[in-house]
Amino acid sequence: MVALVLVALLARLYHLGDKPYWLDEVTTVRRASLGVHALVVDSLSFHHLPLYFLISRGFTALGTNEASLRLPAALFGALSCALLYGASRMIGGRRAAVAASMLLALNPFQVQYGQEARSYTLVICFIVLALWSLASTLRNPAAAARPWRAPGSARIGWLLYGVATIGALDTLSVAVYWLLAGLLAIALIAAKHPKQRRGLLINAGLVHVVILACYLPWVVAMHQLTHGDMASGLDWVPPLTWYRFWTTIQGVYLLRTTSLIRFYTFPDGLPWLGWLASLAAGLGLLRNVGRDGAVLVAAVALAMLPAGLLVTSLVSPVWMPRYLAWSGPVFFLFAGLGLARLPRRSSWVAIAALGALSVVNLLPYYRLETKPLWNQAAVLLRRGLPPEGLLFTDAPVDVAMMNITLGRLGEPFRADRWTADPGLALRQLQGGHPVWAVHGRVGQADHTSVATFAETVSPLGAPCWSGAVGLDIIIEAFAPSGSACTAPAVE
Known part of the structure; x- marks a missing residue:
């Protein structure tokens, strides 16, 4: 277990600070x-529970750079592998534990959220601990039913289940979907x-x-601070489509690398590897379901989250990849149970081979552009924009993200150097001053499309130069009539 936790920690610490912050991480900062x-108050006002942000606040003593504020997520991601090892060993033995923890340690999706300054790996830790505790408790119904003060009662299991569920x-x-799964089990x-x-x-009551x-x-406080508009916290989630459904399944369960801010699966890695894990999970489910209460708890947990999100x-x-994050470890638990069903020598060979292939599958993640390169766009625009020029953006949060990078350089965009008003940009251009415009993705449900951006800047005329920074950011330069075009130096 210690070796697997160290592997998981290494995978999450490797290049931890390389990829830039994006919108949600800027909120954490x-x-x-x-x-x-x-x-x-700020957390509840924006439909967030405060626990993770309170923990992050303690890490600001190390700085607010990417590596420092992502460190809690990396640590919790590694800890989740230890907890899954314990749960899997309790249910299926040592081989099941090694296989499940290894898949969790090296899954690109889990590594990605272990390098994300957000709360998803913390909630995974709590839910895996709660699952382990409840499964251990319910595998012996007689002990689970005894009064807590009676000898041989399962009070420790009930207590850990309660504390971990509260934490989640x-x-x-x-x-909440885990709470429903626990109640159903x-x-x-x-x-x-x-x-x-x-x-x-x-006892359960x-x-x-x-x-x-x-x-x-917390729910009551959130209701008060949002003035009863609880549903508005999800107004950014795009409608569910088959493509979005399948992209999510590939990332969460099938070991694929997906974009953090787009429903997109990168073609790198070993696309067929997830199917091997799925076969193992299917075998584990078929050969173990109904065996005892512990397996029942895991099976209900595996089904509840995707089914609940689909119904909701x-x-x-509400169908978002990160909302399914905690069901990934449960899926790998069943994959471990399936591999443990193979003959002893064959199963160790299969586990070792799957581990080696998982490393090969993970390595492309570190070089892929899974987040928009607002750090590069920030430096390019700040250094290249002429002194008399104005930056136009169709989303002010673009500047907020870029100013994270520029603030470290002592060169943030002042309020007079940018605007989100296309009329002001037009007047600037008509007054003989260049205008640069930037558009890029900031989340998985951007409300401003590229087509809308093009329509917004169309009064400025045809750009004298246009280019891209990475996959998700567009920059266009507009020169006053009769002036030479000053183009950004995009590499």
Whole structure:
């Protein structure tokens, strides 16, 4: 387990600070610099639970550069491998634990979120711990049903399940689907064991009263601070389509590298490797389902999150890759169970081969442009824009992201050097001053398309130069009539 955790940590620390911040990470940078009260209020006002940001605030002593504020995510990502090892070993033995933890350690999707200054690896840690605790508790219904003070009761398991579930809910609201999975698993075990049913339901009821008492006040506070507009926090999520569904499945379960801000799968790596893991997971599910309560808990958890998000998307779109992040470890748990079903020598060979192939599959991730290169665009625009020129952007958050990089250089864009008003940009151009325009993706549901950007800048006339920075950023230069074109020096 220690070796696998070190592998996971190395994979997440490797080039940890190389890729630039993007919009959500800029929020973490800003929020982590606030006082505790202001941080909590700001988080709840934007539909976020505050726990992860409070933890990030403690890491600002190391700086606010990419490596420093992503370090908590890397540490939690490595810790999740240790927790999955424990859960898998309890359910399926050592070989299952090694295989499951290895797949989690080297999955490009999990490594990516282990290099993201956001809360997803923390919620994974809490939910894997909760799953481990609940599975261990329910595999022995007689002990799970005993009063907590009675000898041989499962009070430690219930306690850990409750604490971990509270932690998950106080980190990310998507953990509600784990709460539902836990309740469903408990109900199914209670239905199968009528002699223990009353004790199981009493113990479960006590735990969940405490869980809700520690979670619902945050929901009430969020409702107050958003003035009752709770649904607006998801108005940026794009509608579910087959393409978006399949791209998400490839990243979360099939070991593919996907873009963080686009529904796009890169063609690099070993595209067929995920299918081998899927075959192992299918074998693990078929050969183990119904064996005991521990497997039932894992099976319900595996199904609940994607099914819940799909059903919820019928009312309001919520299908996002990162919202499915905590179901990835459960999928790899079943892959481990499947590989453990092979003959002992064959299974160790298969696990070793899968590990080596996973390393090969992961390596392209580090060089792929999984985030927009706003750091490069920032330096190019700040250094190249003529002193008398004006920068136009169709999204002010573009400047906020670029100023993260430029602030370190002591050269942030001042308010008089840029505008989001196309009328002001036109007057600047008509007054004989050049205008540069920038457009780029800032998230997975940008409301301004390239076509809309082109329409917005069309009054400026035809650009005298246009180019791109990476995959997601467009820059256009407009020169006054009769003036020479000053073009950005895009490499």
